[in-house]
Amino acid sequence: MTLGLGIDAGGTATRWRLVEEDGKCVAQGSVDPLTGHLFSAAAEDRARQIVDAMAKAVLHSGQPMGIVAGITGLTRDTPAEATMRALLGTAFNLAPAKVFVAEDMWIAYLSYFALGEGILIYSGTGSIGYYLSPDKEVIRVGGRGNLIDDGGSGFWIAREALKAILRTEEETPGEGWSTTLGTCMAGALGGTDWNVVRAFVYGGDRGKIGELARVVGDAAERGDKTAEGILRAAGTELARLANALFRRLAPRPVALVGGAFRIHPMIGDAFRRDLLAPVDVINSDVDAALTAGRLAALVR
Amino acid sequence: MTLGLGIDAGGTATRWRLVEEDGKCVAQGSVDPLTGHLFSAAAEDRARQIVDAMAKAVLHSGQPMGIVAGITGLTRDTPAEATMRALLGTAFNLAPAKVFVAEDMWIAYLSYFALGEGILIYSGTGSIGYYLSPDKEVIRVGGRGNLIDDGGSGFWIAREALKAILRTEEETPGEGWSTTLGTCMAGALGGTDWNVVRAFVYGGDRGKIGELARVVGDAAERGDKTAEGILRAAGTELARLANALFRRLAPRPVALVGGAFRIHPMIGDAFRRDLLAPVDVINSDVDAALTAGRLAALVR
Numbered sequence: 083m084t085l086g087l088g089i090d091a092g093g094t095a096t097r098w099r100l101v102e103e104d105g106k107c108v109a110q111g112s113v114d115p116l117t118g119h120l121f122s123a124a125a126e127d128r129a130r131q132i133v134d135a136m137a138k139a140v141l142h143s144g145q146p147m148g149i150v151a152g153i154t155g156l157t158r159d160t161p162a163e164a165t166m167r168a169l170l171g172t173a174f175n176l177a178p179a180k181v182f183v184a185e186d187m188w189i190a191y192l193s194y195f196a197l198g199e200g201i202l203i204y205s206g207t208g209s210i211g212y213y214l215s216p217d218k219e220v221i222r223v224g225g226r227g228n229l230i231d232d233g234g235s236g237f238w239i240a241r242e243a244l245k246a247i248l249r250t251e252e253e254t255p256g257e258g259w260s261t262t263l264g265t266c267m268a269g270a271l272g273g274t275d276w277n278v279v280r281a282f283v284y285g286g287d288r289g290k291i292g293e294l295a296r297v298v299g300d301a302a303e304r305g306d307k308t309a310e311g312i313l314r315a316a317g318t319e320l321a322r323l324a325n326a327l328f329r330r331l332a333p334r335p336v337a338l339v340g341g342a343f344r345i346h347p348m349i350g351d352a353f354r355r356d357l358l359a360p361v362d363v364i365n366s367d368v369d370a371a372l373t374a375g376r377l378a379a380l381v382r
Numbered sequence: 383m384t385l386g387l388g389i390d391a392g393g394t395a396t397r398w399r400l401v402e403e404d405g406k407c408v409a410q411g412s413v414d415p416l417t418g419h420l421f422s423a424a425a426e427d428r429a430r431q432i433v434d435a436m437a438k439a440v441l442h443s444g445q446p447m448g449i450v451a452g453i454t455g456l457t458r459d460t461p462a463e464a465t466m467r468a469l470l471g472t473a474f475n476l477a478p479a480k481v482f483v484a485e486d487m488w489i490a491y492l493s494y495f496a497l498g499e500g501i502l503i504y505s506g507t508g509s510i511g512y513y514l515s516p517d518k519e520v521i522r523v524g525g526r527g528n529l530i531d532d533g534g535s536g537f538w539i540a541r542e543a544l545k546a547i548l549r550t551e552e553e554t555p556g557e558g559w560s561t562t563l564g565t566c567m568a569g570a571l572g573g574t575d576w577n578v579v580r581a582f583v584y585g586g587d588r589g590k591i592g593e594l595a596r597v598v599g600d601a602a603e604r605g606d607k608t609a610e611g612i613l614r615a616a617g618t619e620l621a622r623l624a625n626a627l628f629r630r631l632a633p634r635p636v637a638l639v640g641g642a643f644r645i646h647p648m649i650g651d652a653f654r655r656d657l658l659a660p661v662d663v664i665n666s667d668v669d670a671a672l673t674a675g676r677l678a679a680l681v682r
């Protein structure tokens with residue numbers, strides 16, 4: 083029986099699936115998060131340790147004949163791609179030709195669409211629009227990171243909420259933190275004192291800030307108008323990404339995916355309302371590691 | 383002759399002035415930047431080295447009888463304040479009572495106003511509104527850092543410009559970087575490729591991003607409408623800070639200071655236009671280290 087190994091390495095974990103030719107998953111697990119940012123010897127060492135830990139777990143269940151890995155931040159045709167293929171090849175005793183690595187969005191796209199079929203709009207901590215042409219050319223819009231843009235992402239939603247609360251508080255002291263949104267956020271932050279808020283925001287964990295987006299969803303659920311406005315604006319931001327790709331590629335089906343858009347239906351509603359063309363919008367969750375495993379089981 | 387030492391430790395350097403009782407500066411110089419973020423033994427060691435280097439230079443010209451230091455990020459009544467006073471006291475052989483340290487905005491305020499007199503609006507890499515009451519109570523608005531807000535700051539101006547260029551480029555490829563603003567920014571960034579832009583923005587130097595605000599000023603000078611719009615919006619953002627303090631304290635004279643508002647007159651024009659009350663607006667530059675030195679020369 084030929085086995086393929088699929089890997090989906092995102093922000094919080096590296097998920098792996100060992101898959102048979104018929105597409106059935108025979109083993110699965112997850113290890114520490116892996117990134118494509120292999121810019122130092124230390125980063126490479128860290129990646130090797132994670133890959134070795136994964137190999138130990140996987141080989142217990144079977145020897146894959148091919149690997150397909152989607153890894154966040156890994157750009158194709160870079161030294162990092164060669165390094166990652168070599169790490170995986172060595173750990174699994176496979177020739178480099180049997181190891182395929184790409185950025186995680188590449189695999190995510192193929193989880194929803196055939197090449198060139200649709201448009202992927204992803205909103206997690208960051209936000210990006212992604213298209214993979216029949217010739218495997220990638221067109222990206224957004225994905226500029228939280229220092230420039232990332233409109234409609236979890237980070238963006240949390241930041242808009244904090245900004246709104248703090249500005250209200252500055253202009254009319256006492257009226258920012260006492261709103262429903264303010265109360266919900268204060269609970270998540272652990273207080274309303276600027277030292278507490280500052281330590282949370284500037285403590286170095288961007289994902290932790292993105293998590294605050296859930297709190298904005300809770301406040302909207304309880305009828306907070308500011309929270310509702312931010313969530314609708316997030317949908318509009320994400321629709322901008324889709325519309326930019328519509329203009330360049332003609333309208334086609336859209337998959338709206340990632341953790342952030344899921345925090346409240348208002349985001350998806352505003353997204354659909356603001357799309358320039360009436361297209362199918364897919365919201366279902368897929369297992370990108372399983373997709374990668376199925377592709378890997380087809381490696382010859 | 384009694385000498386006072388004034389220190390202004392900001393983002394790019396620590397400036398010192400040795401001042402006589404009559405207010406005349408007898409020696410001056412600058413050393414590496416010093417911050418009030420003394421959260422680790424390494425940070426404390428680094429601060430000690432800078433203070434020692436400064437002492438070596440200063441004592442060559444004379445022994446100060448008092449020190450007044452404005453240090454960025456240093457909050458009063460914190461362990462960092464005690465540490466900084468001890469460092470300065472030891473290096474200059476002065477009793478702690480002869481050493482006064484405060485955040486840099488404290489000294490900046492006193493450079494323009496008597497206690498409680500006016501409002502200071504500062505726009506550098508970040509932006510903040512600052513008021514020091516007759517009882518030395520501080521009221522701050524803004525100053526939330528670039529991850530939350532800092533509207534109207536150099537960082538904000540640069541970010542709005544990058545965002546505008548990249549969004550235009552995404553929606554109509556070729557039309558973002560080819561504008562006057564795009565051309566100016568590409569020159570400063572060293573290219574238009576996303577890898578180049580990303581390395582510049584995410585390379586870790588926030589001040590370097592703020593420097594790009596100058597480029598937006600240049601583009602506005604050459605008639606770029608997007609750049610002009612961003613600069614006017616920056617003035618509106620800074621006016622928000624002043625208006626928030628007007629509402630809480632009643633209107634009073636404003637000093638609009640810092641490197642960012644200086645990049646183009648449009649910022650100050652929009653600022654004045656959007657103020658809720660007609661007040662005097664001071665734009666002149668002052669030497670905060672000299673102010674600190676004059677205060678220090680009065681220490682008994």
